[in-house]
Amino acid sequence: MNRRHWTLLFASLALMFWSLTLTAQELIVNRATPHQPISRNSARLCFTMRLLSWENRLPVKVFVFPDNHPTHRQFTKSVLGLFPYQLRQVWDRQIFSGTGRAPVIVATEQEMIEQVAATPGGIGYVESGANHPQIRILEVR
Amino acid sequence: MHRLAITLPLILCSLNAYSEESFWDNLQVHGFASQAVIKTSDNRFFGDSPDTSFDFTEIGINASLPVNPQILLAGQLLARRAGDMYDGTPTLDYGLADMTFASSAEQRWGVRLGRIKNSLGIYNETRDVPFTRPGIFLPQVIYYDKVRNLMLSTDGLMFYGESYHDDRGTLSLTLGGGQSVIDDNVAWAFLGNDFGGELEPDGVAGLFRFWYTTPEERLQLGVSGALVSMQFEPGQYSPLSAGTTDLFFWIVSFQYGAEDWTLTAEYAGEPIKWRDYQSPFSPDRDVTAESYYLQGAYRLRPDLQLLLRYEEGYADRNDRDGVQSSAMTGGAIPPFNSFSKIWTAGLRWDIDQHWMVRAEYQRHQGTFILSSKENPDPGQPQADWNLWAVQAVFRF
Numbered sequence: 001m002n003r004r005h006w007t008l009l010f011a012s013l014a015l016m017f018w019s020l021t022l023t024a025q026e027l028i029v030n031r032a033t034p035h036q037p038i039s040r041n042s043a044r045l046c047f048t049m050r051l052l053s054w055e056n057r058l059p060v061k062v063f064v065f066p067d068n069h070p071t072h073r074q075f076t077k078s079v080l081g082l083f084p085y086q087l088r089q090v091w092d093r094q095i096f097s098g099t100g101r102a103p104v105i106v107a108t109e110q111e112m113i114e115q116v117a118a119t120p121g122g123i124g125y126v127e128s129g130a131n132h133p134q135i136r137i138l139e140v141r
Numbered sequence: 142m143h144r145l146a147i148t149l150p151l152i153l154c155s156l157n158a159y160s161e162e163s164f165w166d167n168l169q170v171h172g173f174a175s176q177a178v179i180k181t182s183d184n185r186f187f188g189d190s191p192d193t194s195f196d197f198t199e200i201g202i203n204a205s206l207p208v209n210p211q212i213l214l215a216g217q218l219l220a221r222r223a224g225d226m227y228d229g230t231p232t233l234d235y236g237l238a239d240m241t242f243a244s245s246a247e248q249r250w251g252v253r254l255g256r257i258k259n260s261l262g263i264y265n266e267t268r269d270v271p272f273t274r275p276g277i278f279l280p281q282v283i284y285y286d287k288v289r290n291l292m293l294s295t296d297g298l299m300f301y302g303e304s305y306h307d308d309r310g311t312l313s314l315t316l317g318g319g320q321s322v323i324d325d326n327v328a329w330a331f332l333g334n335d336f337g338g339e340l341e342p343d344g345v346a347g348l349f350r351f352w353y354t355t356p357e358e359r360l361q362l363g364v365s366g367a368l369v370s371m372q373f374e375p376g377q378y379s380p381l382s383a384g385t386t387d388l389f390f391w392i393v394s395f396q397y398g399a400e401d402w403t404l405t406a407e408y409a410g411e412p413i414k415w416r417d418y419q420s421p422f423s424p425d426r427d428v429t430a431e432s433y434y435l436q437g438a439y440r441l442r443p444d445l446q447l448l449l450r451y452e453e454g455y456a457d458r459n460d461r462d463g464v465q466s467s468a469m470t471g472g473a474i475p476p477f478n479s480f481s482k483i484w485t486a487g488l489r490w491d492i493d494q495h496w497m498v499r500a501e502y503q504r505h506q507g508t509f510i511l512s513s514k515e516n517p518d519p520g521q522p523q524a525d526w527n528l529w530a531v532q533a534v535f536r537f
Contacts, residue, residue, distance in 0.1 A: 041307045041356060042246040050303070052210045052244040059210040066494055068443065081357045083400050084443070090358075092273050095171050097258045097266040098215030098235045101205060102169060 025075040027138045028113070028130050032058060032120040037139035044080050046123055048090045049100050058121035062103035063112055071109075075125045079140055165206075172202035175271040177532040183523035184508060185515040187286075188224035190528070197532075198222040198229060199269055211251075213239040219269055223286060225515045234258070234269065235294060250302035256322070258294050260315055260350045261365045262392040262407055265292060271534045275405070275438055275448055276487045277501045278530070282432035282454025283392065283409045287512035288331070292367060292390065295319040295346055308356060315350040321369050331371070331386050331413070336422070337379040340386070343372035359398055366391030373418065384418030401440050408433040410458075431458035448487035448501075454509050455480050463507075470519075477524040481509040495535055503528040 027043060034055045038046075045051035046060055053059050065072040067084055076084045094100025106112045109126055116122040117134035130137065177197040181190035188196030203217035216236035222229035237255035244251075258266040267273040268284055278286070285292075297319015304312045320342050331340065350365035371386045392409045411430040415423055434452030441447060455461050456479040463479030482505070489499035508522040516522050 039246065039307055041305060044356075045246060045305060050244075050249060051246060052241055052249075057210075059207070068494075073443075083398065085440070086358050086398060089273070092270065093267055095169070095205070096173075096201070096203065096217070096270040096273060097260075098203065098205060098213075098217060098237050099239060099253070099266075101207070101213070102171065 025071055025079055025125050025127055026129065027075075027079060027123070027125050027140055028116055028135050029124075029138050030116055030120055030122040031134050031136055032056075033123070033136075033138075035136075037141050040079075040081060040140055043140050044082065047076075047080055047082075047087065047103070049094060049103065054121055061119050061122045063106050063115050063119075063122060063124035064103045065107070065112070066105055071125065071127050079125070168204060168206045170202070170204045171537065173199070173270060173272070173534065173536040174201075175199045175532055175534040177277055177530055179528065179530045181529075182527040184505075184511055184526050185224065186511060186528060187226075188515075190224075194224065196222055196224045199271055201234065201270065203234075211241045211244070213241075215239065221269060224512070226286065226512055246305060248302070248304050250300075253299040253301065253317075256294055256296050257299050257317065257319075259292055259348055259367060261292055261348075261367060261390070262409070263361070263363075263394050263396060263405065268293075271532065272491075272497050272536060275436060276450070276485060276489075277499060277532045278485075278503075280407070280432075280434040280436070280450060280452045281483070281510035282434060282452045282481055283407055285510065287510065287514075290322055290324045291369060294322050295348060296322065297345070299348070306356075310353060310355040313350075313352045313354075315348070315365075317348045318345045321346040321367075323371065331415075336373075336381050337376040338381060339374045339376075340371050341374055343370040343385060346370070361394065361396040363394045364391065365394070380420050381423060382417060382419040384423065385416045386413065387416075388413040403438045405436045405438075406434065428457045429459070431455050444491040446489040446491075448485065448489065450483075450485040452483045452485075453481070456509055474519040475522070475524070477507045478519065478522065479509055480507040482506040483510070495537060497534040497536075498532065499534075500531045501529070503530075 042051065047062060049062060051060055067088055073084050076082050076087055091102050095102045106115055112124050112126060113130050113132050113135060116124045117132045175198065179187050179190045179194045179197060183191060188194030200220040201217055203215065205213060205215035207213050217234040218231050219234035220229050220231040221227050233256055235256050235258050237253050237257050239251065239253045241249060241251035243249060260266050262283060264274060264279050264284060268279055295317065297317060299315055299317030301315045302313065323340060323342055347368040350363065352363035354361050367390050369388055373381060373384045375381055375383055388411055390409065390411045392407055394407045396403065396405045409432045413428050413430065415426050432454035434450055436450040439447045457466060460466055461480060463476035466479050467474055467476040484504040485501060487499060487501040489497065491497045505526045505528065507524060511522060
């Protein structure tokens with residue numbers, strides 16, 4: 001391998017890395033929820049099932065993929081700043097002491113989009129982009 | 142009460158907005174079942190463990206139903222077989238109404254009413270839910286299985302409040318009271334026998350929990366406790382009078398969770414007072430029990446976890462080697478009955494979202510954590526003993 005090959009290899013690796021960071025998971029909500037971007041803390045409160053209703057009084061309904069789903073793992077870490085096992089601990093403590101609820105588990109991205117679109121107050125996430133008239137991508141600050 | 146009067150109409154109003162979808166659509170049902178096999182070198186622990194015991198089974202099913210976003214009804218039935226201590230008769234583990242008066246990105250507060258699990262330490266609330274425990278057995282020096290019911294739950298009222306701060310974390314406070322749920326294991330543990338009578342709750346038990354969590358939930362620090370009074374109701378032939386036993390159980394908790402490992406430590410103190418039994422079997426006395434443990438969990442993979450723990454527990458912090466209390470009984474109860482020092486190593490495999498299996502080894506010095514109901518002859522137990530156990534767990 002000569003120097004040009006090395007440069008090319010390096011450039012393509014950098015491009016790959018860059019495109020990986022571009023496909024960060026996105027938080028999606030049903031259109032009926034309030035418009036403002038939400039803080040990371042509020043997003044955490046939603047997904048730990050502690051924020052019960054939106055500002056317009058609609059109940060928060062959370063949709064997630066199974067614990068070992070790659071999108072779930074990535075979203076939990078990069079958007080919420082939590083580890084998947086921590087979310088599981090919080091949910092289990094609430095479900096099995098009667099002090100809270102579990103999120104609804106969906107299997108595919110398609111199902112995720114359909115459920116959030118059909119549920120006023122629904123919140124979930126997708127790998128990248130969700131094109132549906134009833135869904136809005138919410139910025140997490 | 143004033144606030145309640147304002148909030149209740151609001152809750153009822155929001156019922157309307159919520160009723161567009163079917164009421165029962167929001168019912169959630171979860172459950173679990175576990176079976177363990179236990180073998181000990183000596184001493185009975187969860188059944189006839191020296192001959193291999195299968196007497197540790199847990200079956201639970203729960204349901205929760207939000208009446209609206211502010212009111213949640215929830216209940217769980219638990220059938221638990223644990224050696225001679227529990228025979229598997231189903232009981233109401235908890236059954237409560239949770240009313241949230243305020244829920245926002247800044248705070249949440251409300252009240253729970255009914256049979257409520259005591260939020261003591263890190264594990265008590267879900268202590269009988271196998272996959273929420275770090276091992277097959279919780280650290281016995283704090284989460285005693287010989288007297289679990291005393292700390293398990295309360296029939297009463299619990300206020301809770303949480304305050305969320307973006308960059309500083311979460312503070313939460315729980316305060317409550319009610320009647321603690323007591324069974325005859327309590328008499329065996331605190332009096333050494335049931336002495337032909339019954340130990341019953343005397344007045345209201347008080348509970349508190351104060352907890353701090355960093356924003357990303359890496360670090361948890363907390364203190365929690367319970368104040369319980371019991372009165373002995375002697376039967377016709379009981380050698381004891383109507384004495385009382387009062388105790389204050391408090392725990393300081395620490396947990397730090399990184400991606401691959403979690404470090405947990407807890408310290409518990411328990412001042413106990415015995416009064417007016419008027420018997421050489423149970424003289425008036427004040428004793429403070431003390432216990433602590435340090436536990437590390439390491440995740441080799443997300444589904445594979447190693448556990449290592451060391452714990453120590455003392456029936457009387459001023460008589461750690463048990464010599465004085467042994468002398469009090471003229472040597473009938475050996476000194477090592479007053480302490481336990483336990484090493485635990487375990488491996489857990491979460492096969493899929495429904496199944497989990499794990500194995501555990503424990504090296505024990507002392508017999509403080511053993512149930513005297515399971516080991517009624519105080520001269521019998523061995524001071525140094527080993528335990529092996531495996532457990533299979535299903536959940537949905």
